[in-house]
Amino acid sequence: MKRFYFLLLIFLPVFSFADEIKGFVFTREEGGKQPLPGVNIYWEGTTQGTASVDDGSFRIQQKDGQHMLVFSFVGYKQQVVRVESAGALEVLMEPNVELEEVTVIRKDRGTYLSVINPIQTESISGAELHKAACCNLAESFETNPSVDMSYSDAVTGAKQIKLLGLDGTYSLMQVENMPNLRGLATTFGLTYIPGPWMESIQVSKGAASVLNGYDAIAGQINAELKKPDSNEKLFLNAFGNMEGRYEFNANGNIRLIGDTLTTGIFVHANQLMTKNDHNHDGFLDIPMSQMYQISNRWKYNNHKGLMLQTGFTYLQEDRLGGQTGVDWDMTPSLSNPYGVSIDTKRLEAFLKGGYVTPNGKNAIAWLSNFSRHETESFYGVTDYTGDETRLFSSAIYTKYMGQLEEHTLNVGGSYIYDDFNEQLYSNAIQRTEKVPGLFAEYTFKPHENLTLMTGIRTDFHNIFGTFVTPRMHFRYRFAEHFTVRANAGKGYRTANVLSENTYLLASSRALQYTNDVMQEEAWNYGFSLIQNYMLLGRDLTLNAEFFRTDFKTQLVIDRETSADYVILAPLDGTSYANSLQFDVRWQPIERLDLLLAYRVNDIKQTIGGELRDKPLQSDYKGLINLNYTTNLKKWMFDYTLQFNGGGRIPYVYEEWMSRVDMSSDFGHFKPYTIMNAQVTKYFRYWSIYLGAENLTDFTQANPVAGADNPFGSDFDATNIWGPVMGRKVYLGLRFNLNYE
Template sequence: MKQYLLFILMILPGLSFSDEIKGKVYAKEGSDTQPLPGVNIYWEGSTKGTTSAADGSFSISQKNEQHMLVFSFVGFEKKVVHVHEMAALEVVLEPNLEIEEVKVVKKNRGTYLSTINPIQVENISGAELHKAACCNLAESFETNPSVDMSYSDAITGARQIKLLGLDGTYSLMQIENMPNLRGLATTFGLTYIPGPWMESIQVSKGAASVVNGYDAIAGQINAELKKPDSDEKLFLNLFGNIDGRLEFNGNGNIKVKGDTLTTGIFVHGHDLSKRNDHNHDGFLDEPMSKMFQVGNRWKYNNQKGYMAQAYLNILTEERLGGQKDVEWNMEPSISNPYGVNIKNDRIDAFFKSGYTFNRGKSAVAWLSNFSRHETESFYGLTHYDADETRFYANAVLTQDLDEYALHVLNAGASFVYDDFNEAIYDQNIKRTEKVPGLFAEYTFKPNPNLTLMAGLRTDFHNLFGTFVTPRMHFRYHFAEHFTVRTSAGKGYRTANVLSENVYLLSGSRPLQWTEDALQEEAWNYGFAFIQNYTLLGRELTLNAEFFRTNFDTQLIVDRETSADFVKLMPLNGTSFANSLQFDLRWQPIERLDMLLAYRINNIKQTIGGNLVDKPLSNDYKGLINLNYTTRLKKWMFDYTAQFNGGGRIPTYPGEANTGALTFDPYIVMNAQVTKYFRYWSVYLGSENLTDFTQHHPIQGADDPFGPNFDATKVWGPVMGRKIYLGLRFNLNYE
């Protein structure tokens, strides 16, 4: 740890004290804000002043008689601020709607770390999603240093993500700030959100707000879908790759009644019918698949403080993997090729509304969603069928407790209903969860530099009893360029033992478990600091963070102590995860964005009475991402290199043909070129440029019905180089 401490000490800025007023100027762009350079700043009645820098920052001397600071910029309304203290200012300028044909153009960096939110949040915009194919949510993190993506096995095509080195099940997955993609959607749900449908993604690490529930342990990932009242009138996307995958995405907005009532229609379809076996092991490299889904979203805004939104999505998909000769509608039999056939039908809906009153000092909100999921599948000779009905509701009151919003209270109640039916090994397993809950969260913000947020919730689970979830977040901007955050909190989640691990059926050993549902419990502690500088006239962001997760109870996947079973058992001992990450964001030359990141993972579990490294987890990850846009954004070039550390491979006693016990570090490179026209763009790219793949990811492929067959020991890419071509068409309202 000495070298890490030395690194931190080297980048700590020196504290400085002056009589100058300092701050930042932002431009309001829709619901977001962006730093605004070149703003004229001067004291009222004076001719002396300054202008804001490239990152919106400024400093100006103040005399005793000067209190009214003026901010002026073409295309924005002039703003006069009364300065009554030495705290750093944050000023937001509103566009002047009476001036037409005035645009402030600034390259969108795609992703940025918030310095205002007390929670460590990374915002991923639509510009970042265009840096890669991003066909779905699972593929949206190729350029992200915090989230890892990998395959669960070498047959089903199931993708999993990791945050803080922990499996995606420990991150609260949300759509529009409501829990989603859980239960039966855990294994394949990340492919259910098409990338072109998304407006943005927010990744927060560590303990989340108690308003969102008790589930988040490692953090939460929230995907925002496109809004029907946006300026986008029509968007179309066509995609195809060299392995035969074809995909279509489309969405359009209709203004039914101006900006008061709007609706959006979403369509997605993809097909992969080509049989690919590039490593010649007799198995398909990825399953053949077909999926279709359609969504409809409505938004009502009376422009007087009330807003309501509703959404409905219907999805059907089927995938077929296994040996090359496997056929659709084939019955599982030892006389037929080994196959895995999975059918999923799902319906999602949400309704949310909000009303602000008392001159904006009070607000009430209602958030609710519903899902029905049915799956029919077989893995070799093993059938797994299940259905799930889930309902979630959350009522929230937000109240400013004083005139200046220094004290804010969020309080409310939630309810979760989850009905599960599963059938496997001639067993019928039924379970219903009912969880009402109460919560309150207090935020204290005496000035723009300091935020303290403390929350507490109590939930009443019909299966696991009453439990309490405390969480705390602290943010302090104590120098011109320096922001520090700390967090601590508890998290609980229901581990759906079978549905979350159904990919393990892609092996010869059957599953063994003692409980079909287990409540996991953990504490998460985090520390992070961000520094924003201006280097060579361009914004430089340095970030360093450390998070630790300690599990009190946990579901352990034990593939190592039994030659007859894969055991899904409660933790008996110690389990923890440490994540230390450094990253740098800078624009070394005009229009070239650079991201450098490095993360160290230390994840250990007690398996078979021994505290060992979690199997199939990388020891570290490095990332280089370069994005260059030509003048007037006619061309865009993207390059990403991922440096993945080695790790441990699980083996069981007496395992035949036992190979290496560890895997070596490896590199994966991606690149994309985009050409922009007025209404459309074409992009050409390649995933896994160096064609690196895990050597023979399927163990015992020559005898899939034999005792040594296992397709779940996946630690690296199972598919090689993928060249793709895509076309985007975009038409906005004038």
């Protein structure tokens, strides 16, 4: 069987779509504009490039996430052009009359809404990731209007994200277009990807492409890591904050055979050993922890259509939270302080590649990844252990048809193997999922203003049987400044009842469940309108979008029916989520970027036979982000203001009746505001940054109920709706050395 896994990992393989960008390069002479052949043209941060021919024309493929096109020629000033659509470009190269080298660079805005992709997609570049501490993937969305980040509970430090108002489990988490951070990695997986390792992030809303699987209900988040063949030779990052958290990151690329065969080495370490209890409730505000990671990546590109990539990552993490008297060698006992200990070991490996025929009309791609995850933990006196072995593989054949390649057909198959072993309350739970699937997707793009993409896949699940996933996406630019999108699609998801909800063990109430696994099913519908203008000579982007998710089956967390149990049960009634968002992006003055956003959430579930607002969910979110960079990028200043609406706190009926006369606010939390700021000083090879999160020092009152008696019946650390940590001041240092 191990040999079978190994063969699958090697021979079953990622694919990314590409648009072709065309244009002309000119120079100015006495007779007017003249074509300029031989200009080097490449995507910033990559080695993917081309050169202009005799008439100054060029053609280059644009992949997802590529926006900055560099034009370079000896004797001329380098030009960096922001590419938003596949229309023809005209670039004028100016002679370089300076005595010293001059580089002309346009300020990178950091986040972009694509007007090319038929799926509503927001790209977050490396420039955006530098606006905050960004120690890991979970902390990368503090300046993002679409994704919310919060803590799951008050003792484990587990962080969760929400997209379209829905928990992160309903978003397909990917690393370089391969599913990841699932199963046992769900609760803490967002902290497993260090921020300095990431090159960019793509956030797609609504039903994703069928090529990516059947389980993107609310959308997908894809993290692109730094590539071994990038120009980054060495990168170092050190970080520390006033709470005693320290972190170190390093990565370096080695060119073994030019840019044909390259390798990259990544290391990460973080540690927090300080016992912080700022609210003096006897519980640590954030758990002590230590994590170590190492990764090695390889890339082969023969520049004739064949590309292969492979690598591995190993992670080890230990967390210890609970009362301030806990220690690392403590055993769970009623005579010891209440503690939460979580020890994790995780190994990942991947192999992906592709081949494009010389005429560019056909391509084949493959991807595969493997993970082995082991965890041992206890919550008070409750033990939970688990291990998971997961294998994913997919193969895709692409054919471009038509005289102008206006027709694209993708067909292929995928396979998932997922073996679970869990133990809770002395009950051993074992299951194995085997899911082969077939898919086809057709894209019609008669011209650059219209895209229609339809797809369907059929999967054959050994537990849930055969199910079909249809999806459709439509994009139309009906005027120069207007782009409209619409999408509809179905999604399925395997809900791992225990592993995804282990944070609920930080309560005196036991988990009550019938099945350890179930399948969730939902329809998602979306509509968006993007408008691009020039206001006072600067780009202005207006975006309006609405998404609705209707659940047919769903795992519901019921904290309100029973005073003795948290009930994990299938939906019995109606469940839906509506998300309406508006945002504005503009540069009112040179080098000052402004982002304004406002989102309204309407999320309801049937809980205990009654349709109610989903608990612990803010009714709305507002965001203001200001980013200013001085001339020549010597200093950068960033400020973010978040407005979070109020919401409902879950309560048991008897508890409500006992307190209803005491406080009219019981059962609800009020709106609150969070402020973050950072200033960065840039030097030639390094930069230093100083910042603060939660400047107003706002925290949720009494995040740990029954803190004075954690082994009693009133203890609960899971009703978290706001920050559990106050103001955090941090200082960091980055060093970067590139290949010449």
